[in-house]
Amino acid sequence: MKKIIFLLAISFALVSCKKDTKENGKLNIVTTTTMITDLVKNIGEDYINIQGLMGSGVDPHLYKASEGDVSKLVNADIIFYSGLHLEGKLVDVLEKMEHMNKTTIALADALDKNTLIGSEYFASNYDPHVWFNIHYFKQFAEKVATVLSEKNPENAAKFLENKNAYLTKLDALQKTIEATIATLPKEKRVLVTAHDAFNYFGKAYGFEVVGLQGISTATEAGVQDVQKLATFIIEKQIKAIFVESSVPKRTIEALQAAVNSKGHDVKIGGTLYSDALGNAGTVEGTYIGMFEYNVNTIVNALK
Structure with a gap:
């Protein structure tokens, strides 16, 4: 119909x-x-x-x-x-x-x-x-x-x-952005986000990228996905994970809770723009502004 x-x-x-x-x-x-x-x-x-x-x-x-x-x-x-x-x-x-x-x-x-x-x-x-x-x-x-x-x-x-x-x-x-990323030690370049939107970014700039929901947001992350990624974060001693402006933040909040319940303190490092830019009329509302904002947010949180 x-x-x-x-x-x-x-x-x-x-x-x-x-x-x-x-x-x-x-x-x-x-x-x-x-x-x-x-x-x-x-x-x-x-x-x-x-x-x-x-x-x-x-x-x-x-x-x-x-x-x-x-x-x-x-x-x-x-x-x-x-x-x-x-x-x-x-x-x-x-x-x-x-x-x-x-x-x-x-x-x-x-x-x-x-x-x-x-x-x-x-x-x-x-x-x-x-x-x-x-x-x-x-x-x-x-x-x-x-x-x-x-x-x-x-x-x-x-x-x-x-x-x-x-x-x-x-x-x-x-x-x-290359100059900004250079200030972040290579061992800290692990990016955990709501879904796997940053693989090309990771390949270009030397980040290991892990998305909770995989490449598409059409499928929800399950409990096992959350627990598996929580273990990964603890093993890697990752300091921050990130929500995305176009993806509901509840999955990342659930991941944060799972990590914290195991005794490792991980913070939400900020909101990244992945599949959409920021509001029109703002710096993040442009491709260039979005890219620079994302890199600054990632580097500052992971330091």
Whole structure:
């Protein structure tokens, strides 16, 4: 029944949204996650109209399209999404948009799959949290600029200029976080979080990463998972564990209680932004600000 209602919603949107999609000469762009929205804004600036489906604190693993979302997608000139099955519950509608000859871009398709981290939990067979490797996010930027330029060639020079400026900022971010991480002894670089969103971060910067819920938040952590990780924390003498803004904190609080009950004091080191950025208008509401905030929070807590 839910599938039938969903298909009816798409049909209604198709019938009611036949207007010319280009407004004021600007491309209408729809994005999924907050990371992708921020990226496209930086490259498109005022030369595009952009609507992001997901907001701060939204878990893309569990996000389902509303009828309003379908209307936005139908009216889009370009749809940018992360891919690798991150937006798992949106796959059907994104595929329908592609079959309608919408320009639908999975940015992760631009990456060399041979360099990605494997995962048995996703249909793509890869860990989708690729934005925690800045090198990959730079490739996302290249792809966005290329697609915007192809669709709006009269502003191609501006898109190229914005992309180059943004890549320079990402280079600066890379140097900043490397300097911060260098202050944390290697033996203390063990990151325990609510779910396994930080594997690419760990691989890039030398952290052992353990997530209580695994790579996807679609499955809950069980009592045995909590007890097993509690033992690991005690053996490693880990000082802090972290909650995530897009994942309920109750599982990490249960883990903290399990560790403390065994006589080891572990604190919650802060909230990390994993699958979504912070609130719009804040430093953490940007990809660069989020990344720097996360690194500072991790390093300060684990010291």
